[in-house]
Amino acid sequence: xxxxxxxxxxxxxxxxxxxxxxxxxxxxxxxxxxxxxxxxxxxxxxxxxxxxxxxxxxxxxxxxxxxxxxxxx
Amino acid sequence: xxxxxxxxxxxxxxxxxxxxxxxxxxxxxxxxxxxxxxxxxxxxxxxxxxxxxxxxxxxxxxxxxxxxxxxxxxxxxxxxxxxxxxxxxxxxxxxxxxxxxxxxxxxxxxxxxxxxxxxxxxxxxxxxxxxxxxxxxxxxxxxxxxxxxxxxxxxxxxxxxxxxxxxxxxxxxxxxxxxxxxxxxxxxxxxxxxxxxxxxxxxxxxxxxxxxxxxxxxxxxxxxxxxxxxxxxxxxxxxxxxxxxxxxxxxxxxxxxxxxxxxxxxxxxxxxxxxxxxxxxxxxxxxxxxxxxxxxxxxxxxxxxxxxxxxxxxxxxxxxxxxxxxxxxxxxxxxxxxxxxxxxxxxxxxxxxxxxxxxxxxxxxxxxxxxxxxxxxxxxxxxxx
Numbered sequence: 220x221x222x223x224x225x226x227x228x229x230x231x232x233x234x235x236x237x238x239x240x241x242x243x244x245x246x247x248x249x250x251x252x253x254x255x256x257x258x259x260x261x262x263x264x265x266x267x268x269x270x271x272x273x274x275x276x277x278x279x280x281x282x283x284x285x286x287x288x289x290x291x292x
Numbered sequence: 293x294x295x296x297x298x299x300x301x302x303x304x305x306x307x308x309x310x311x312x313x314x315x316x317x318x319x320x321x322x323x324x325x326x327x328x329x330x331x332x333x334x335x336x337x338x339x340x341x342x343x344x345x346x347x348x349x350x351x352x353x354x355x356x357x358x359x360x361x362x363x364x365x366x367x368x369x370x371x372x373x374x375x376x377x378x379x380x381x382x383x384x385x386x387x388x389x390x391x392x393x394x395x396x397x398x399x400x401x402x403x404x405x406x407x408x409x410x411x412x413x414x415x416x417x418x419x420x421x422x423x424x425x426x427x428x429x430x431x432x433x434x435x436x437x438x439x440x441x442x443x444x445x446x447x448x449x450x451x452x453x454x455x456x457x458x459x460x461x462x463x464x465x466x467x468x469x470x471x472x473x474x475x476x477x478x479x480x481x482x483x484x485x486x487x488x489x490x491x492x493x494x495x496x497x498x499x500x501x502x503x504x505x506x507x508x509x510x511x512x513x514x515x516x517x518x519x520x521x522x523x524x525x526x527x528x529x530x531x532x533x534x535x536x537x538x539x540x541x542x543x544x545x546x547x548x549x550x551x552x553x554x555x556x557x558x559x560x561x562x563x564x565x566x567x568x569x570x571x572x573x574x575x576x577x578x579x580x581x582x583x584x585x586x587x588x589x590x591x592x593x594x595x596x597x598x599x600x601x602x603x604x605x606x607x608x609x610x611x612x613x614x615x616x617x618x619x620x621x622x623x624x625x626x627x628x629x630x631x632x633x634x635x636x637x638x639x640x641x642x643x644x645x646x647x648x649x650x651x652x653x654x655x656x657x658x659x660x661x662x663x664x665x666x667x668x669x670x671x672x673x674x675x676x677x
Contacts, residue, residue: 277371284400285367287415289454290607 232256303570305544306434306506307385307441310493312486313346313397314449314527315512317539319483325491326510329541334548334590337539340600340625341514341559344535345528346401346450348604349513349559354380354403356563356581358601360619360673366605368617370400379578381563382406385441388572391433393426393440397447415451423493431500446489452482453516453526461525463611468519475518507569508543511562520650529611531602531623531632532651540586542569551590556627558600561586600625601673613637624670631656631666633676642666 240252249255285291312326317337320326342352342359351364355378359365363372383406386392394410396402404410411426413419423444433440456478461468468475490510497503515535517524527535540562542548547569560583567574568585588594603619613620613636623632628646633639642656642663656663670676 278368281368281370281400284398285607288398289415289451289458290367290610 227253230256302388302572303547304388304439305547305570306390306430306439306502307509307566307570308430308497308502308506309441309443309509309511310490311443311445312449312483312490312510312512313445313447314453314514314516315483315486315538316479316515316534317512317537319480320539322480323483323487323490325487325494326541329494329510329543330552332543332545332550334542334551334586335539336541336553336555336557336586336589338554339511339538339540339557339559339561340533340536340602341538342602343528344514344531344602344604346397346513350402353511353513353559353562354382356381356560356583357579358560358582358673360601360603361579361582365603365619366617367400367607369605373403374579375405377579379575380406381566382441382443384567384572384575385439388439390439390441393429393442395422395426395442395444397445397450402443402445413445413447419445419447420489420492423489424496427493427496427500427502430502434500434502434505444493446486446493448486448489449479449482449516452478452485457525458610463523463525463529463609466522468525469522470519472519479516479518503543506544507547507566508541509562509566510541510543511559512538513559514538523612525610528604529606529613529621530634531604531621533625533630533645533649536600536602536623536625544569549590553589555589555594556598556600556625557586557589558583558598561598597627599669601670603674622670622674624666624673626662626666626669629662629666631663631670633670633674638677640667 237252240255244255341349343349345367347367347370348359348364351362351373352359355362357378359369362378363374364370380403382392386406392407394402394407397413399412411422426442426444430440430442514527515537516527517534520534521530521532524530524532524535538559564581564583564585565587568587574581601624603622605616605619606614607616608614613634620635623630628644630643630645632641640656641654642660643651644655
C-alpha cells in the first residue's frame with residue numbers, strides 16, 4: 220500500500236485478497252488496490268451513517284408502537 | 293398430489309392467512325376449532341420461527357428469508373428492511389391483480405408493502421367485528437369474481453400475556469417460574485379464547501363458501517413460555533423451543549392432502565409452499581428465497597434434513613440479557629439437536645431434542661460429536677469469537 224504521503228497509513232490484508240482485487244479492478248478507474256479499498260470503505264461508512272440516522276429518526280415511532288403492544292412502559 | 297390443473301398454469305385461488313399470535317403447537321390439539329380442521333389438512337407441527345417475536349417472525353414469513361438477510365432482525369429492524377431486494381408474498385399477489393387486505397395487530401408487525409388496505413388494530417379494537425366486516429368484503433369480491441389475498445390477525449393470546457404476565461411479573465420474579473402448571477392453565481384459557489375467534493372466522497368463511505376456491509393458511513408466528521425457563525416470561529428473551537416452535541396448517545382439498553408431519557421445517561418455508569401450491573414461480577430479480585417448499589416433505593422427496601436458524605434481540609428490562617437492535621441470542625436446530633449461543637456471556641447450550649423435548653439437560657462440553665457440527669453450522673449465520 221502506498222504510504223509515502225504522511226496522511227496515509229498502512230493496513231495489512233491477505234495477499235490472496237489483494238490479488239483478487241487486482242484482478243477485479245483491471246479496466247476500471249481504480250489504478251491501485253488501495254484506491255479501490257478506500258472507495259469501498261468510504262461507501263460502507265456512509266451507508267452505515269445513513270442507517271444510524273434513519274434509525275434515530277424512527278426510533279421513537281417504533282418505541283411508541285412497542286408501548287401500544289405492551290412490551291415497554 | 294391431488295392436482296386438477298395443468299402443471300405450469302398459475303392457479304387463481306384466493307389466499308386466506310390467519311395468524312393465531314403466540315400459539316404453541318403443543319396446545320393446538322387442545323383447541324376444538326383448530327382440532328376439527330387438522331385431520332383434513334396438511335399440518336406441520338414442528339416449524340421453527342426465525343425470531344421469537346412478531347416483527348422478525350412476520351418479515352421472515354412474508355419474505356421467505358431470514359431476518360439476518362432481509363434486514364429485519366429485531367423490532368427496530370423494520371427500518372432496515374431490504375425492500376428493494378426482497379419481494380414479499382403480498383406483492384406476488386398484488387401484481388397478479390388480487391385485492392390485498394391486511395389486518396395486523398400493529399403496524400410494526402406485519403409488513404405493509406403490497407397491501408391495498410392495511411388495518412392496524414388498537415388494543416380496544418373489536419377484532420371480531422373487524423374480521424367479520426373483512427369477510428363480508430371478501431364475499432363481495434368473490435361475487436364479482438375478483439381474487440383476494442387476506443391476512444387476519446388473532447391477537448388475544450398476546451394481550452392476555454401482556455396483562456396477566458408482563459404487567460404483573462418482572463422477568464426475574466421467581467414467583468412466576470414456580471407456578472408453571474398454573475401458568476399453563478391460564479395460557480390454555482387464552483388459547484381457547486383465540487380458538488373461539490378462529491371458529492367464528494371459519495364459520496363465516498364456510499357460510500359464504502369462501503373456502504371452496506381458496507387456500508386457507510393457519511399458523512402461529514412464534515410460541516410462548518409458560519415460565520418453564522427462568523428469564524423467559526412470554527417470548528423473545530431466549531431461543532428455547534417453547535418460544536421458537538410453531539405450526540402451519542394448509543387447507544384446500546384439491547391441493548393439500550390430509551397429511552401430518554413432525555419433521556423439522558421453518559416458517560421461512562411457508563412462502564415458497566404457497567407459491568408452489570399456486571404454481572407461481574419465484575421472481576429471480578430479487579434475493580433468492582432461503583425457505584424451501586414443504587411439498588418436498590409432503591411428496592416424500594426431501595433429501596437430508598432442514599436446518600433452522602433463529603435469533604432474538606430482547607428489549608431492555610424484559611430479559612436477563614438485552615440488546616433491542618441487534619440479536620444476541622442465536623440458535624441452530626436440526627431434527628434431533630439444538631445449539632443455543634448466548635452472546636453476552638459467550639455461553640453455549642446443547643440439547644438432544646429427541647430425548648429431551650423440554651431442553652432441560654444441557655449437554656454442551658460433554659463430548660457429543662454433534663456439538664462441533666452445530667457450532668460450524670451456526671457460524672454460517674453468526675460470528676462466534
